[in-house]
Amino acid sequence: MRVGEALLKSGDIGQEDLDRALGIQKIWGSPIGTILMAQGIINGQQLARVLSEQSGLPYRNLVEEPPDPEAVSLGVRGVGEDFLRRRQMVPCEVGEGGVLGVALVNPEDREGLEELARRLGCPVEPFVTSDRDLYFALDRSFRKRYVDESVMGLFFRTPEESALVTFSGGQILFLGALVSLLAAAFWRDPTRTGTALFVAVNAFYLVSILFKLAASLQGARYEIQEQVSDEEVAALREEDLPVYTLLLPLYREPGVVPKLVEGIRNLDYPASRLDVKVLLEEDDPQTLQAFREARPPANFQIVRVPRSVPTTKPKACNYGLLFAKGEYLTIYDAEDVPERDQLKKAVAAFRKGPPELVCIQAALNYYNSEQNFLTRMFTLEYSYWFDYMLPGIEALRLPIPLGGTSNHFRTRVLRELGGWDPFNVTEDADLGVRAGAHRYRVATLNSTTYEEANSRLGNWLRQRSRWIKGYMQTYLVHMRHPLRLYRRIGGRAFWGFQLLIGGTCVTFLVNPLLWGLFLLWLTLRPEALSLLFPPGVFAMSTFCLVVGNALAIHLNMLAVFRRKLFRLTPYALLNPIYWLLHSLAAYKALWQLFTKPFYWEKTTHGLG
Template structure:
């Protein structure tokens, strides 16, 4: 039998049927005449229906879904392709050569120029172009579309009550909600808790069988054929979206038919817990409230957040969507689906739980950096061959240069300590970076109440991010598709 299309698999999930030896024979466990008519009408051909056992049907359907969510079709750029070990060894050799002064003044000047241009572009981008556009033009709609919500959970039994309460507190017609809780087969504890809640709440649970890779993107892709809505969003276990979020976003979609995705703003409900959570809250506010909005306004690539991205389901399913081997599915799909003004930023917030400790932060941030490195290695050849200068510049600005900066900045400092010359260029760049970030933070918050924390923000970027980047490199070398899970406490 030929490879099944997404529409074929979606039909199988909708009616609980499977294809047998060919697409002329459909196996089922009991179908009404009305359903048989709908299937024949969909395919516009004669179809023979064969009654089979439920166990046999479920086994075939599971096989379809595993193949769809893990197998890579031809001509699909995937994080499975790059030879990461060779790339990482090459990067290490270059860094050692730089530290050994193999490149002399040329290396120093080049890196400092890259640093200066990047921070100047980022500064100008945020200051000049951060005002929202789509949200102001949205008008009320008479009939809201069916809205699907995917909630991937793994080892999160203690978070089930919280996320279901958040979802069912949303101000959206309950009969238009299609909630799917996606679970892993080996997570018996969370499955048990979710089963208990199914008697109280109307949602479906999708159990993903054990298969490689074990990533969030694979789980979402496995659940996608079960989606019934015109719009789809993904929430993490600890998320608390604003109650009117779905209404706001659906109005944006209905008034802007060409939109692929609306990204909601993210921040933390526990941001006052300690110094780290305060610094992370500052970083999120700059990134989601200003930087992403600026990129969207300039029609550049907008790297999505890991949660609260709202999709047009029709557009999402027209391509092969998530790469199951990329550990930052959000960034990858933003590159994969890029078109000018295809993504916008909503003024609605979702509040998450910030990590509390430096160890948890390194674990989380190293996965993000690892995913951005995967995305850069996966798409760079294809994008640099395209005749789209805006796409190329934004791709390098988001996935190439930032990784270069955080990987090389400690080597630049050590180089100056070892050789003691050309330190003026580095000192000027560091001063420029420090002032830029502090001014940016003050501009974003528009007050000086927490000035001491603002002054520490560039220090956090300078010394913490390189540590996470080296952990990311090591993980990319040893286990490139390992999805390092962030633990949540559920405390507010």
């Protein structure tokens, strides 16, 4: 008896449910049980019971009958935990004559059972269980190991790529020597030293702005190789699409759950090939209850992330990555609304891209741009960054700092790179740079995910200070061995990294100082500052203040064209006010870099 008929006979589904699923099966090409689960008609336990009857193997509920720790230890000694998780099986008991009882999700996985028996040197007796029961059993048996891997995995494998240590010994020595050198120079000749420092900072400031202008013009000029046409999307055969893992990290955000579930269900992708992992911290019962009330289909799996330090999004994502089944993987935040065909576009882009293409970044923008001043400025900023700046960086073959959501990965390579750094509070930007340092490529995608722009100043400052602090962490991590980085990524990418990551932090920090000093001298002409402004320095300062800021305003005006947001054009003139807010956030970030570098400033969603 076929699965659908068995479910009909057991009363788990009706004839109408079966007919609808059979019609979908002709398009999706998935097993009928998987389709019924993805449609929310049956759950994993119902399917597992039917598979048990079909295969003649006993059914085992691993929640009510947890695995015997002795049996689990025996299996781990023989094949390792990774084998069990990958093959979706777990030893559950040691029977008479040394027969090992093994619960597995797929009763047809004879190859896995034979490999287990061969490596353990004992006979095995298979049981059928559901995928959720298996997750609970693995999580209960290996929780400490999973937490250690999620938190310390990157550090244990490549400690120099982890932000666990904020400043390396060499960086402390370098900063100490630099401060000592500057102090000695000021002691000997304060005027010349101050003038030279002022000129150097002005020059770096100007070069940073010109670099962003050049990258943006490049982004406006070039079509990106991995962009996908509607015809290419239409040509994809749904039965040939791979399993796609979606990580949905949430923390104390019950109000956004219904909209999030609806958005995922509306994606134009076979639901039977979606592996949705909802990542919830253990101390968040409110969001857990909201998901239970939303009653998502069975392809949504709630993964409870054990409480541990640090409490960060990248740690939760690493925990979810352990259980990811998809060939590709992406992250969506709580308030995200991706365009319906985004996953298909990503698949097409990966298939037409080179083997070293590890990640594709979709554009981000905002659905509440007209709410107030902050949301308008945020929309201008994101339109410029994702529509012009990142495509330009890609065209120049520079390391691309990823956005916090809608970055699509080859799951295998993501694991090879070590996943996300849980100690870096902009884990996305760090991962993009790390991928480049390992000679992988990151590309952009002509698809947009719409988010909620921060509309409250305090909330905006918390989010932005975290982002800038993460850029500081990323710069420090990848500059621990500057010569090694230079050799690995080349001169152009190295200097691009200096201007894009380091330059962004420096610009925000020095902006109010440069403006303040110049305007103070221009209006009051104090004698103490006159020595800093001989004719050449005055000309450079004037150029930076007027031309540099005019260029930056022009870049934000440029941002409106691709999305036809012409109503926002006048607000680009108010960018100096917005930049002062960035500077305020940057100084907060700098303070926290020394006092609490791993602290995750929580952003409240659902305010738009």
